[in-house]
Amino acid sequence: MKRNLILIADDQEINRAILRQIFESQYEILEAKDGEEAWNAIKKENERIAIVLLDEVMPKRLGSEILADFFAMDFAKYIPIILITAFDSTEIELKGFESGVSDVIKKPFEPQVVFQRVLNVIELYTYKNNLEEEIERKTYKLRETNENIIDALSTVVEFRNLESGNHIHRIKSFTKVMLLRYLERHPDIYISSEQVEKICNAAMMHDLGKIAIPDAILLKPGRLTEKEFDIIKTHCNKGCEILDKVSFLDDKELYDYCHDICKWHHERFDGKGYPDGLIGNAIPLWAQIVSIVDVYDALVSERCYKKALPPEEAIKMITEGQCGTFSPELLSVMLKAQGLLNQTRLALSK
């Protein structure tokens, strides 16, 4: 919506009238004759206000009080304020600027100067607001592009692995379930919702390196020899090598999550995993989570060489330590989340 309203807040009618006359040919004018009216007008019309011309000393609420609320409520991001004052000390002027106003205008008004200053500030904010909207659009587009790339790459891996459909989407959803439950129990760890989304997308990339493993080994139906297994193990580092070449992942944070998950989703809490033998929480949380949900998904899914296990049994095997060692904290999160994991699985198999 175009911002085409100037709010003039001053308790003296004459001051309002002069300002109104300066702007009324170009802007719609709203007048407030005390602090309370001014604040109500801001709350009601904040989407239409181009600028607030705020008198400092007003009955009911002082300009400074309004400023404090104004900045606390985020309006200041989109609406500039010019302070109007009859004080002529530099100290007062500086105090105004410190409180965040865009400009300070002194009485008596110099109409042309007031006009130009107000217009300059409005123009600046219009530009800034447009720029912010543009950045928001671009960021959204970038995120969408990144997600498409991840989706494409991980689908290739899934296809190549001849894995049952939806494995990567299940891993993504399980990761989210586990991560959110984990964060609920650890208010000391702050991961933003945007970061949660990135981690879940990165989880889809965990087996990226398998693209580089020869078919003869990757798809071998029988038991792997030790040498063959060593080659399989290289998929962790291979995944990172591929990531490094994917320069379009220019979101550093997303890259880092992908990197950690590709590289360390086969580490074990007791240090007996690969490729680096990291111990305990030296393994990033997101890699630990992908690791445990990868095992869970393998157990509850059917493979050519095995039947699907009932989820309760899978959870039992994992928590009893039959499928590797995991952090006790994650095991307890998994126990608590087992119902939700199963619901997620059923929803995705439809």
Added chain:
Amino acid sequence: MSLEKFDPLKKAGADISGSLARFCQNEEMYLKFLKMFSANEEMPLLQIALKEENLQDIITYAHTLKGVSGNLGLTPLFELYSSIVNSGRANDLTKIKEIEPQLTARYKEFDKILKQL
């Protein structure tokens, strides 16, 4: 409307041309607010505050009157209110008491002219 109307004000030291510019040459509007000024509520309140030596109120009312008189181009009054505000902010009640009689006299003079407009 003829500008001669404003001559007595001009003689008393008011800035007529600057004020008309401020009112975008709208003489009628300027006149309206000049008349409103002669009926303002703040001057009597300032006088009470001066009598009671209530510094906070003195600053508040003088500050309002300063803004309005400034916008109306009543320069001599604007300057006196200005001095009161500044002295008030410096907690200098003695200085304010010195200015008070000048203000009373000047205000009376302007009030008389304004009432005849």
